[in-house]
Amino acid sequence: MSTPEFRPPDPRMVPPWRPPAEQRRDVTPPEEIVSDDGVIRPFLLTGGRTRPLRDGLRLETLVRAAPAALSAPLRFELLRIVRFCQEPRAVADVAAHLRLPIGVTRVLVADLAAEDYVTVMQPVDELPLALIERIVDRVRAL
Amino acid sequence: MSAPSDVSTAAPVVVKIVISGGFGVGKTTFVSAISEIEPLLTEADLTEVSIGVDDTRAVGGKTTTTVALDFGRIHLDASLMLYLFGTPGQDRFSFLWDDLVDGALGAVVLVDTRRIQDSYPAVDYFEDLGVPFLLAVNPFDGAPRFALAEVRDALGVGPEVPIAECDARARGSVKDALVLLMEQVLRRRMRALAAGAPRE
Numbered sequence: 001m002s003t004p005e006f007r008p009p010d011p012r013m014v015p016p017w018r019p020p021a022e023q024r025r026d027v028t029p030p031e032e033i034v035s036d037d038g039v040i041r042p043f044l045l046t047g048g049r050t051r052p053l054r055d056g057l058r059l060e061t062l063v064r065a066a067p068a069a070l071s072a073p074l075r076f077e078l079l080r081i082v083r084f085c086q087e088p089r090a091v092a093d094v095a096a097h098l099r100l101p102i103g104v105t106r107v108l109v110a111d112l113a114a115e116d117y118v119t120v121m122q123p124v125d126e127l128p129l130a131l132i133e134r135i136v137d138r139v140r141a142l
Numbered sequence: 143m144s145a146p147s148d149v150s151t152a153a154p155v156v157v158k159i160v161i162s163g164g165f166g167v168g169k170t171t172f173v174s175a176i177s178e179i180e181p182l183l184t185e186a187d188l189t190e191v192s193i194g195v196d197d198t199r200a201v202g203g204k205t206t207t208t209v210a211l212d213f214g215r216i217h218l219d220a221s222l223m224l225y226l227f228g229t230p231g232q233d234r235f236s237f238l239w240d241d242l243v244d245g246a247l248g249a250v251v252l253v254d255t256r257r258i259q260d261s262y263p264a265v266d267y268f269e270d271l272g273v274p275f276l277l278a279v280n281p282f283d284g285a286p287r288f289a290l291a292e293v294r295d296a297l298g299v300g301p302e303v304p305i306a307e308c309d310a311r312a313r314g315s316v317k318d319a320l321v322l323l324m325e326q327v328l329r330r331r332m333r334a335l336a337a338g339a340p341r342e
Contacts, residue, residue: 061156096182129335132331134218139218139224142218
């Protein structure tokens with residue numbers, strides 16, 4: 001015959017309260033946040049924006065950063081883009097290098113372009129005939 | 143009249159070709175065969191392989207926003223770069239196609255003769271957009287062999303669309319396919335110029 005369920009717990013047996021920061025540490029290492037959930041959380045890098053400030057950033061559009069941008073006060077991922085684009089790189093290359101989705105990469109590159117930290121090559125809509133001929137020749141020579 | 147040195151000092155020109163076809167038809171193999179770099183993945187945490195194997199319905203909407211996209215790169219000369227982009231293999235990712243195809247010179251549609259119907263969506267898509275394309279029949283071991291004309295008929299495309307056999311594992315074969323496609327791109331452009339010039 002016991003009636004333990006109505007007895008209040010002995011305060012000496014209540015485990016000490018742990019600060020939330022300490023608990024958080026054993027639950028989710030930050031690396032997993034990015035790799036685990038491909039798209040939603042990387043858009044945190046863009047402040048939730050999914051539309052770039054400018055259009056015309058195709059996957060193959062070349063991005064080139066000014067050397068001066070290397071010393072600009074940029075946050076980490078923007079600085080990585082600036083470092084990587086010291087020689088011209090395609091938007092797709094930037095995304096692969098930073099392991100970010102294309103959509104996030106576009107927003108970040110457009111932000112850098114708006115501040116003139118990078119220049120973006122304008123896409124050509126209709127290639128001149130001579131250029132197409134050159135491509136045919138070069139592909140044949142591969 | 144620009145000096146010849148302009149070619150090397152000018153900004154590089156980048157062009158792109160899209161590699162398409164059904165799931166597992168050899169797009170990544172095709173790109174690897176000729177790319178100077180290992181095909182790169184973006185949004186890499188869900189690959190085509192895992193899409194095919196996993197029951198993606200179990201994870202709800204997640205897969206619609208996370209998809210592997212692979213591409214390769216070829217320097218054609220000092221100031222001319224060619225990118226090859228493989229389209230995601232499954233229909234549910236078709237929303238990405240507009241983005242991939244925007245500005246493309248043309249497309250290669252790979253065909254597996256065991257699953258010819260898998261190439262219909264790509265053929266329809268490029269026909270609708272007026273993008274020049276090539277049908278490239280990837281001869282899988284043990285797959286039935288058809289005359290190329292039969293494959294063309296099965297896909298319902300006209301004689302103006304070039305078709306060739308293309309072993310996606312063999313660099314030479316992949317290169318030949320790209321040459322055929324580029325010749326088609328050039329032909330189309332010259333025809334457009336010839337048709338447009340006298341009137342306008």
